[in-house]
Amino acid sequence: xxTVELNELSVRAGSVAxxxxxTLNVEAGTWCTIVGPNGAGKTTLVETIAGLRRPAHxxxxxxxxxxxxxxxxxxxxxxxxxxxHPIVPSGMSVRDYVALGRTAYHGLxxxxxxxxxQAVENVLSRLALDxxxxxxxxxxxxxxxxxxVLARAxxxxxxxxxxxxxITGLDLRHQITMLELLQKEVHECGLTVIATLHDLxxxxxFADRLVLLDRGRLVLDGPSGEVVRxxxxxxxxxxxxxxxxxxxxxxxxxxRH
Amino acid sequence: MAFxxxxxxxxxxxxxxxxLVIGPTSIxxxxxxxxxxxxxxLGHSTLTPTQSSIIWQFRAPRMVLGLLAGAMLAxxxxxxxxxxxxxxxxxxxxxxxxxxxxxxxVAIVDIGGALTTPSxxxxxxxxxxxxxxxxxxxxxxxxxxxxxxxxxxxxxAVASLFTSAQTFLQQQSxxxxxARVYIWLLGSLASASWSSVTLVLPYVVVCVAICVAAGRAxxxxxxxxxxxxxxxxxxxxxxFIVIAAxxxxxxxxxxxxxxxxFVGIIVPHIVRLLVGTSYRRILPIxxxxxxxxxxxxxxxxxxxxxxxxxxxxVVTAIVGAPVFVLILSLRRQTVT
Numbered sequence: 001x002x003t004v005e006l007n008e009l010s011v012r013a014g015s016v017a018x019x020x021x022x023t024l025n026v027e028a029g030t031w032c033t034i035v036g037p038n039g040a041g042k043t044t045l046v047e048t049i050a051g052l053r054r055p056a057h058x059x060x061x062x063x064x065x066x067x068x069x070x071x072x073x074x075x076x077x078x079x080x081x082x083x084x085h086p087i088v089p090s091g092m093s094v095r096d097y098v099a100l101g102r103t104a105y106h107g108l109x110x111x112x113x114x115x116x117x118q119a120v121e122n123v124l125s126r127l128a129l130d131x132x133x134x135x136x137x138x139x140x141x142x143x144x145x146x147x148x149v150l151a152r153a154x155x156x157x158x159x160x161x162x163x164x165x166x167i168t169g170l171d172l173r174h175q176i177t178m179l180e181l182l183q184k185e186v187h188e189c190g191l192t193v194i195a196t197l198h199d200l201x202x203x204x205x206f207a208d209r210l211v212l213l214d215r216g217r218l219v220l221d222g223p224s225g226e227v228v229r230x231x232x233x234x235x236x237x238x239x240x241x242x243x244x245x246x247x248x249x250x251x252x253x254x255x256r257h
Numbered sequence: 258m259a260f261x262x263x264x265x266x267x268x269x270x271x272x273x274x275x276x277l278v279i280g281p282t283s284i285x286x287x288x289x290x291x292x293x294x295x296x297x298x299l300g301h302s303t304l305t306p307t308q309s310s311i312i313w314q315f316r317a318p319r320m321v322l323g324l325l326a327g328a329m330l331a332x333x334x335x336x337x338x339x340x341x342x343x344x345x346x347x348x349x350x351x352x353x354x355x356x357x358x359x360x361x362x363v364a365i366v367d368i369g370g371a372l373t374t375p376s377x378x379x380x381x382x383x384x385x386x387x388x389x390x391x392x393x394x395x396x397x398x399x400x401x402x403x404x405x406x407x408x409x410x411x412x413x414a415v416a417s418l419f420t421s422a423q424t425f426l427q428q429q430s431x432x433x434x435x436a437r438v439y440i441w442l443l444g445s446l447a448s449a450s451w452s453s454v455t456l457v458l459p460y461v462v463v464c465v466a467i468c469v470a471a472g473r474a475x476x477x478x479x480x481x482x483x484x485x486x487x488x489x490x491x492x493x494x495x496x497f498i499v500i501a502a503x504x505x506x507x508x509x510x511x512x513x514x515x516x517x518x519f520v521g522i523i524v525p526h527i528v529r530l531l532v533g534t535s536y537r538r539i540l541p542i543x544x545x546x547x548x549x550x551x552x553x554x555x556x557x558x559x560x561x562x563x564x565x566x567x568x569x570x571v572v573t574a575i576v577g578a579p580v581f582v583l584i585l586s587l588r589r590q591t592v593t
Contacts, residue, residue: 052483076489089479091534100477104489108474156488 003028003192004049004160008058011041011048011216018044020216021058026209028159029190031183033197033207035227037237041216042196043084046162049194050081062160076104080153082163086145088137094148095133098123101155123151127181143174150181161185163195167202175199179206200241200252204228212236228252258538261531265545269324272552276320277312279556281563284308319449322513323555324548325461326446327520329510331547332540333503334521335528336468339475339536340499341405347522348507351412351500352389355419357511360385361441362423366430378441379453379512386508389415394500405482405496443568444517446555457509464506465544471499472537479534517551518570519577524550527580530587 002025011019019041026032034042047053049060051067060067062078102116124130127147153161167175185191197203210227212220214236228250234241240255278286288303295302333348360381397411427438474495477485486492524547532538558572
C-alpha cells in the first residue's frame with residue numbers, strides 16, 4: 001500500500017504554476033528523493049506534502065487521509081517536516097527543542113505526559129544527543145544542530161518524514177552521518193522518507209528511488225541507478241554528466257565542455 | 258525559577274503595602290496592616306473613620322487599579338513579543354494607544370458639546386482602541402505568509418492615521434482641553450475608584466488568563482510559522498485569540514488609566530533576563546512583576562512632588578528607559 005499519494009497535483013502562486021500535474025505514489029518504508037535544478041519546484045512539492053501549501057488542483061493523501069482537509073494536529077501526527085533553514089530559538093535547551101515534536105500528542109494546554117518525555121529521551125539517545133540535552137540550542141555546531149532538528153522530527157513519531165535539503169551546509173562526514181541516521185530509521189522503523197537533495201551522488205546512494213522534477217513537472221521516476229544514468233537528468237541540468245562506478249556506488253560527475 | 262517567583266511575589270506584597278501606607282497623610286504601617294486584617298476578621302482596627310476612608314476610598318482602589326494595569330500591560334507586552342517574535346513589540350503595537358488617544362481626545366475636547374466629560378472619556382477611549390485594532394487586523398491580518406510583518410506595518414499605518422487625527426483635534430481645541438488631553442495621554446491612576454476597578458476587572462482577569470495559558474503555544478511558535486504548523490500548532494487561530502485577548506485587555510486598561518508607556522515592553526524583558534526565554538515562565542512572572550512595578554511607579558508618581566502628581570507615564574519611562582538600555586547592553590555582551 002502506498003503511504004503517500006500525490007494525485008494530479010498542481011500548486012500555484014498567483015498566476016504562476018509552481019507544480020503541474022504531478023502524480024506519485026510512495027510505498028511505506030521506502031526512501032524517495034526528489035532531484036532537479038533550482039526552481040524545479042522541489043521545495044514547493046515537499047511543503048505541499050507537509051500541508052503548508054494548498055494544492056490548486058489534485059490532492060495529497062497520507063495513509064488514506066487527505067492532507068488538505070486535516071487539522072494541523074492530525075497532520076502533525078502523520079507527517080514530520082525538516083525545513084531547509086530551521087529556526088533555532090536562542091535560550092531553548094536541546095531537550096526542550098526536541099520535545100516540541102510531541103506538541104501534537106499532549107496539546108497546547110497540557111504538559112508533556114510521561115510517555116512524551118520517554119519518547120524524547122529515546123530519540124535523544126538514539127541520535128547520541130544525550131550529552132547535549134541541557135545545552136542552549138544556539139551553542140551547537142552545524143552538524144549537531146541538524147541532528148537535533150532530525151531528532152525533533154523523529155520525536156513526532158510519524159510514519160512519513162519530509163526533508164528539504166537536510167544536509168545543506170554540513171561537511172562531508174556530517175552529510176553522510178545525517179543520511180545514515182535517516183536510512184537506519186527507514187530500515188529499522190519503517191519510516192517513509194521524502195527528501196530533496198542537490199547532491200546527485202548522495203541522492204543516488206541513499207534513496208530507493210529518485211524522482212526528477214523540472215519546471216514543476218515530473219520528468220522521470222525510477223530506481224536510483226536508472227535515473228542518474230538517464231539522458232533526461234543531464235538535459236534538465238543542461239550539463240554533460242558522467243556516472244562512474246566506484247566500489248559499487250554511482251558517482252555523478254559534471255563535465256565542463 | 259522558584260527563587261525568582263518567590264522574590265517577585267515578595268515584591269508584589271511590598272508594593273501592596275507601599276500603595277496603602279505611603280501618602281501625604283501619614284498612617285503607621287502596622288495600623289494599616291492591622292486594619293486590613295480586621296476586614297477579614299482578624300483583630301481590631303485602630304484607624305479613625307477619616308483614615309479608614311483614605312485607605313479604602315482612595316489608596317486601595319488606586320493600588321488595585323495599578324496592579325491590574327501593570328499585570329495586564331506586562332503580560333500583553335510579553336504575549337505580543339512572543340506572537341510577533343519581535344523583542345520591540347509592546348501592547349500598543351497594533352494601534353490601541355493611538356485609537357484610545359483619539360477617542361479620549363474626542364471626549365475631552367467635546368466636539369458638539371454633547372459629551373458630558375469625564376464619564377465619556379473611558380468609553381470613547383475603549384471604543385477608539387478597539388476600532389483601531391480591528392481596522393489593523395482587517396488590513397493586515399489576512400495575508401498568507403509572513404503575515405505578522407504585514408500586521409505590524411498595518412498597525413503603524415493605522416496608528417499614524419489615528420494619531421494625526423488626534424493631533425488635529427487637539428490643535429483646534431482650547432488651552433484648557435489641551436492640558437487635560439496631555440494629562441490623559443501620559444497616564445494616571447489619580448481618577449481610580451472602585452467603580453473603575455470593577456469595570457476593568459472582568460476584562461483583565463479573562464485576558465490575563467488567556468495570555469498566560471498561551472505560553473506553551475508561544476514557545477512552539479518560536480520556531481517560526483511554517484515549522485510550528487508542522488508541529489501541530491493551528492498558528493492562525495492561536496495568533497488571533499492571543500492578539501484579541503491582549504488587545505482587549507489593553508484597551509480596557511488604557512480606557513481607565515490613559516497611556517502608560519514602557520511597562521509593556523520592559524517588564525517582559527527584565528523577566529526574560531531572570532527566568533530565560535520560555536513564555537511558560539515569562540508570562541506568569543510578568544503578571545506579578547508588572548503589577549508590582551506599576552504600583553511602585555505610582556507610589557513614586559504621587560509622592561515625590563506631592564501634593565502635585567507626576568504623570569505615571571513619565572515615571573515608568575524614567576525608570577524604564579535606563580533599565581531597557583541596560584538590558585540591551587547586557588544582551589550584547591552575552592551574544593558576543
